[in-house]
Structure formats: C-alpha cells, structure tokens
Amino acid sequence: MTTNAGAVNHREEFRRGLREIVEPSFGISAWALVTGVAMIKSGLSVPLATLMSLAVYAGSAQLAALPLMAAGAPLWVVWAAAFCMNLRFVIFSAHWRKYFGHFPRAKRLALTYVAADLNYVLFVRRFPDPEPSPEQVPYYLGSVCWSWLSWEIPSLIGIALADRIPAEWDLGFAGVLALLGLAYSTLSGRNSWVAALVAAAAAVAAFHLPLKLNIVVAIAAGVGVGMLLDRLWPDSAEARR
Amino acid sequence: MSGAQSFVAILGLTAISVVTRGFFLLSAREWRLPPWLTRGLRYAPLAALAGIVAPEILLANGALVGDWKDPRLLAAAAGTAYFCWRRGILGTIVIGTGLMLAAKLGLGW
Numbered sequence: 001m002t003t004n005a006g007a008v009n010h011r012e013e014f015r016r017g018l019r020e021i022v023e024p025s026f027g028i029s030a031w032a033l034v035t036g037v038a039m040i041k042s043g044l045s046v047p048l049a050t051l052m053s054l055a056v057y058a059g060s061a062q063l064a065a066l067p068l069m070a071a072g073a074p075l076w077v078v079w080a081a082a083f084c085m086n087l088r089f090v091i092f093s094a095h096w097r098k099y100f101g102h103f104p105r106a107k108r109l110a111l112t113y114v115a116a117d118l119n120y121v122l123f124v125r126r127f128p129d130p131e132p133s134p135e136q137v138p139y140y141l142g143s144v145c146w147s148w149l150s151w152e153i154p155s156l157i158g159i160a161l162a163d164r165i166p167a168e169w170d171l172g173f174a175g176v177l178a179l180l181g182l183a184y185s186t187l188s189g190r191n192s193w194v195a196a197l198v199a200a201a202a203a204v205a206a207f208h209l210p211l212k213l214n215i216v217v218a219i220a221a222g223v224g225v226g227m228l229l230d231r232l233w234p235d236s237a238e239a240r241r
Numbered sequence: 242m243s244g245a246q247s248f249v250a251i252l253g254l255t256a257i258s259v260v261t262r263g264f265f266l267l268s269a270r271e272w273r274l275p276p277w278l279t280r281g282l283r284y285a286p287l288a289a290l291a292g293i294v295a296p297e298i299l300l301a302n303g304a305l306v307g308d309w310k311d312p313r314l315l316a317a318a319a320g321t322a323y324f325c326w327r328r329g330i331l332g333t334i335v336i337g338t339g340l341m342l343a344a345k346l347g348l349g350w
Contacts, residue, residue, distance in 0.1 A: 079250075093262060180324075
C-alpha cells in the first residue's frame with residue numbers, strides 16, 4: 001500500500017473515481033442549483049443558506065426540511081422529516097461497513113459523512129465484492145471530491161442568483177433525470193428489473209404516507225422482492241455480473 | 242422560524258447527515274451482517290432510486306398525471322428512449338431537460 005507501485009495505483013484509482021462520477025453529476029448540479037434557490041426562496045438568509053449547503057450536504061433532506069422550517073414547524077418535526085429522507089443512508093451504511101468498518105471511528109464517520117447516493121451506487125458497482133481493498137479509499141475520495149464540488153458550487157451559485165431563475169422552469173427535474181439514468185445503468189438481470197418496478201410501484205402507492213416514508217416502503221419492497229426472487233428463481237450467473 | 246431557530250435546525254440537520262450516513266459505523270464493536278442481508282443490500286440502491294424517481298415522474302400534486310401533455314412525462318420518455326439508444330446518463334439528462342424546457346417555454350404545456 002505504501003510502495004511506489006501502490007502510490008501510482010492510488011492516483012489512478014482517485015482519477016477513476018472522479019472520472020466515473022463526472023457524467024451522472026451534471027444533473028445533480030442542476031438539482032443543487034435549484035436547492036440553492038429554494039433555500040433563499042423559503043426565507044433563509046444568505047449566511048444560513050450557505051451554512052446549510054456546506055454543512056448538511058443532503059439535497060433531499062434539505063428540500064424536505066425547508067417548507068417545514070418556513071412554516072415554523074417544531075424542531076423535532078423538521079429533524080424527523082430529514083431523518084426519514086436519510087433512512088436510505090442508514091441502509092447504505094450497513095453496506096459501507098463492509099468496506100470501511102476496519103478504520104478508526106473518526107475516519108469511518110468522516111468518510112461516510114460525504115457519501116451521497118451517487119457515490120454509493122458507483123462505489124458498489126466498482127467494488128461488487130463487499131471486502132476491503134487498498135484501491136477503495138482513493139477511488140472513493142476521487143468520487144466524493146467531484147460530487148462535493150459539483151453539488152456545492154452550483155448550490156452557492158443558486159443562493160447568489162436565487163431571484164433570477166424562474167421556478168416555472170422546473171430545473172430540479174434534471175436531477176430526477178440523472179437518477180433515472182443511473183437507475184437504468186444499475187439494472188442487471190431479470191430480478192433487478194422486477195425489484196425496481198416493485199419499488200417504483202410501492203413508492204407511488206404509498207406516496208401519501210407522511211414524512212416521505214414512501215421511499216422507505218419502496219426500499220423495503222424492492223429489497224424484499226429481490227431477495228425472494230434470488231431464492232426462488234435465481235438469475236443466471238452472467239446476468240448477475 | 243427565527244434566524245436563531247433556523248441555525249439550531251441546521252446544526253441538527255448536520256448531525257443527522259453524519260449519523261444516518263455513518264449509522265452502522267458508529268459502533269466500534271465488530272459485528273457482522275447476516276449473509277442474507279448482505280445479498281439483499283445489492284437491491285437497496287436500485288430500489289431507492291426507483292422509489293425516489295417514480296413519484297417525481299408519475300405524480301403531480303399527489304395524484305397520477307392525467308394529461309399526456311405533461312413536460313415531466315415527456316422528459317422522462319425522451320430520456321428513457323435516449324438511454325435505450327445510447328446508454329449514456331448525460332445524454333439522458335440533456336435530451337430530457339431540453340425537451341421539457343421546449344415543451345414548457347415553446348408550446349406552453
């Protein structure tokens with residue numbers, strides 16, 4: 001890990017992590033721009049919106065918290081809503097433990113603090129075997145450096161330009177299109193198709209649950225169906241990748 | 242919410258980011274997930290993506306979109322067609338967003 005050959009490998013992995021996130025991050029940047037605008041439009045001052053962007057760094061949780069904060073909701077309601085939006089990260093963290101669990105606590109938490117959805121999806125695609133290896137941290141750092149900048153810069157621009165971008169343009173939808181493309185590229189094999197369709201249907205059917213719990217229902221349904229199908233009707237080996 | 246309350250709210254939200262993202266890494270105790278759960282986690286990112294995306298495309302104000310002249314439906318259909326053709330995420334975003342803006346600003350959908 002500390003040899004010359006290892007160092008070169010590290011730089012390559014850093015670049016690879018960076019390269020693989022550039023394309024899907026463009027839509028996320030549009031989403032960040034809109035989140036920046038939304039923070040100001042919901043009544044936060046520029047310093048508070050800047051702090052929120054830099055420190056919270058969780059777009060969907062921020063967007064869920066904003067209307068509640070604007071409406072003067074109690075703090076625990078704001079936090080409960082954000083926690084539910086972030087429940088998927090709790091699920092992801094069980095997976096991160098497989099890769100980062102052997103590090104000291106401060107390092108583990110510093111690493112995962114900046115782990116956005118895209119970083120997780122791309123990392124698991126790059127390292128499908130849930131075991132630690134020396135390429136993982138440089139790959140991860142490349143990935144999160146780019147995604148942090150591609151979120152924060154447009155978010156800060158959005159804060160600065162809030163009043164000049166018409167809300168009717170609905171530019172936040174570019175972020176949804178980014179997630180849609182990412183979902184398509186994650187599909188591999190029949191069982192993953194079924195799991196995705198079940199999750200989509202569950203999220204729509206459970207949409208009226210409070211606090212965005214429909215996302216949690218969707219994850220539970222998709223994972224449950226995927227596991228059931230794996231047991232009853234396994235994909236062929238190559239479809240699993 | 243006052244500025245001070247918003248400040249406290251933001252500090253709490255920051256703590257939530259740290260705690261949720263590192264949830265299973267908080268404990269120093271070594272513990273292993275059962276193998277069935279590890280296999281199931283393969284589906285978690287895809288299920289979350291599908292769960293976030295589907296309502297954004299199919300619902301408007303909490304009800305299924307009834308009118309086919311919907312800029313978001315158009316954007317998603319165009320993005321899907323592009324992805325089937327070229328398998329690129331950036332093209333999916335650009336084609337979808339471009340057609341959505343054209344429909345909104347050009348056709349007044």
